[in-house]
Amino acid sequence: LLKIPRTLSLADIKARKRRTVTATLECSGNSSNPGFMGAIGNIRWTGTPLAPLLRECHPLDRAIEVVFFGADEKVEKIRDKDYLQNFARSLSLRDAMKRDDILLAYEMNGQPLEKDHGAPLRIIVPGWFGITWVKWLTRIELLDRRYMSKYMAREYVTIRGEEHGDKTFWRETSVGPMDVKSVVARVARRKDGSLRVSGAAWTDGTPLQRVELKIDNGNWAPLQLDKKQGSKYSWTFWSYDWKNATPGEHTLVSRAMDAEGRVQPSADDPEIKLKRTYWEANQQWVRKIRI
Amino acid sequence: LLKIPRTLSLADIKARKRRTVTATLECSGNSSNPGFMGAIGNIRWTGTPLAPLLRECHPLDRAIEVVFFGADEKVEKIRDKDYLQNFARSLSLRDAMKRDDILLAYEMNGQPLEKDHGAPLRIIVPGWFGITWVKWLTRIELLDRRYMSKYMAREYVTIRGEEHGDKTFWRETSVGPMDVKSVVARVARRKDGSLRVSGAAWTDGTPLQRVELKIDNGNWAPLQLDKKQGSKYSWTFWSYDWKNATPGEHTLVSRAMDAEGRVQPSADDPEIKLKRTYWEANQQWVRKIRI
Known part of the structure; x- marks a missing residue:
């Protein structure tokens, strides 16, 4: 769904416009119980902004999703069958395009990104919970329909009730922006x-x-x-x-x-x-x- | 996530700008096997466009989803617990706003919409499979994160493989726009x-x-x-x-x-x-x- 699809090496990405953003990375499970209170850190991330790269590739008008695929792969059972999947998460194209601070990052606090933190490249989505910040990024795809991976649709899903009169209706949403x-x-x-x-x-x-x-x-x-x-x-x-x-x-x-x-x-x-x-x-x- | 939330009666909706669109409604399971080939029809739908109504309500900039809730409700098991849910589907706010032909419809082929077809009000999403066209519409919500109902995230999900070298990776996507x-x-x-x-x-x-x-x-x-x-x-x-x-x-x-x-x-x-x-x-x- 790109008029001009591109393949970039890490060197190509490092040669692009460089930007540093200080952003707090919080696990979406942080503070869920007294024993899990420290899954948060504040870091200076350096990389190149995603939005201009997407613009250069000219997304088709019907593209609505940007999906980030990591190198980590696993066979998952879906409806009792086995499927090989990469870890992946998506953003709406609008979210990805309207901001210049979503980065393809290769440095952390001024040092080369370490393997544990997603080297050679990870996505930085300031203001969103950590699950969105895909590590070991290998490929970015645009889709004209919603991406539904395990980690969008079945895990990292919040179930919350809302009272309407004397009934409580329940809503499921994918973990997204951080809360105050x-x-x-x-x-x-x-x-x-x-x-x-x-x-x-x-x-x-x-x-x-x-x-x-x-x-x-x-x-x-x-x-x-x-x-x-x-x-x-x-x-x-x-x-x-x-x-x-x-x-x-x-x-x-x-x-x-x-x-x-x-x-x-x-x-x-x-x-x-x-x-x-x-x-x-x-x-x-x-x-x-x-x- | 609206600066000006609104509650409209059916009379209010009928008093709004009227528009008729001819659109083919296809079940997303149509043609899945030789015995299921006729789940499609072509109909003149009349109602009021959704986009101007959303604009009048002034969505906040962080709103990304529009969720349509039907009156039909059911207790669903999610992770072994019971939750009361309305049937619901979502569109990205961008999809909902960029077109003037998504209708809140109350007439079908010039006749009042019948109960089986979603009366008093259903949503018409021309070009998208039928699952998106929520019947017995009761409420529209804007969200700042992805809506993940059973019928977005677990059912009406297409699993498709893609060959990369000697590996096949599998992708799940929610049923969306119709195919050629x-x-x-x-x-x-x-x-x-x-x-x-x-x-x-x-x-x-x-x-x-x-x-x-x-x-x-x-x-x-x-x-x-x-x-x-x-x-x-x-x-x-x-x-x-x-x-x-x-x-x-x-x-x-x-x-x-x-x-x-x-x-x-x-x-x-x-x-x-x-x-x-x-x-x-x-x-x-x-x-x-x-x-």
Whole structure:
């Protein structure tokens, strides 16, 4: 579905326009349970933008999907038969074309990308969960219909309920853009004896409007956001100076809100309570500390 | 994901701009076997275009999907748990917005739509297989991630192989636009004693370039196309005057080609041979007759 299909060597790709984007990579299962809280990192990625390359290939008007195939292959059972498949994920062509920061990346934090991280080439989709960032990229295809791989259609699918009157209807969606989210990372005693609470917050690229902290049964208090963030796709550190903390056990919980007004939900909000798979868990995490 | 969500009554929808489109509706399983060849019809549909309605609701920039929900509901087992679901299918927002001929339809051939055909309202997606044309429409939603219902992700999925060197990789795609296709419908004796072969051909809306017929082991002969077709989404009848037919058994097979150069494949072509589900069967059909 390209008027001008192309085959590019890694050298061809490295000779193209170079771009560096700082972006947080989060596993879509991160925070699904207390034992799985660290599957996130913030990295400087370098590569060449995908969109101009697609434009040069002149997609036909009926192309709607861009599919990224990795070198990793496996025989999968589908309806009781065996099929050899590459790991693959797709984006809508519109998503792939409207942004210049989806990269074919070959460097990570200024170093050549390592094999474990997808060398020689992986796709970087800032603001989307990690499953979309296909490693060991070998081929990109355009399709005129929806791609339905195991990892689009059967795995990495969120099942969520929605109440309509007295009925709950359930909706399945493929893991996609990241959700507005924050977490209390640590509480440290400073030289003056006061406590500093710090953590991070991140979004799908929509600017953060504010992050708040609640201590015990207090009110939500606004947090100081670190302005030195690398890009709109990287996490933002925040901090709070906790004065007059009393000895004993305390609960701390943060919540983030983005510029569209989307608020990080509590574990009791319907969008979390009615979520039945562990992907896309952005609920507020209540942390306990003892002083 | 709409700045201005709206609730419309059927009367509101009927008061909107009215449009009639003639379009062939084909079941995506049609022609999967000799006993299932008639699941297709050509109909005049009347309703209001979807795209202007969506535009009036101002979708947010991050909306990528339009999901159509029908009134029909069922409890489905997903990963061994029960979930109440409406029948639903989605289109990419781009597909839904770029055309003015996707209709919210309430009339069929000039008559009020009947209940069996989706009354009071169904969606008409000319050029796409029938599964997309959701009946008993109750609600339209926009999403910022891919919708994965049973009928997008697990059923009405085509599994097709593609040979890369000595390996065959398998690809799953959701049933989407119709394929270029033709069929020999009948052979009739005319008053002058000659035979007239007739049939139909159709596409996803791409103009037909030509339709050809092969008799026994002869060459592909061009067919006469009926120009009175209702729209680019309706089938085109074709005919062929067969002179000097000899008594005995003969084979007849037709093939269509569209303006993009896509040719209706034979049953032996890889795109059919390496298709493992019965959906989207557009192979040439060899018919036998005895004179």
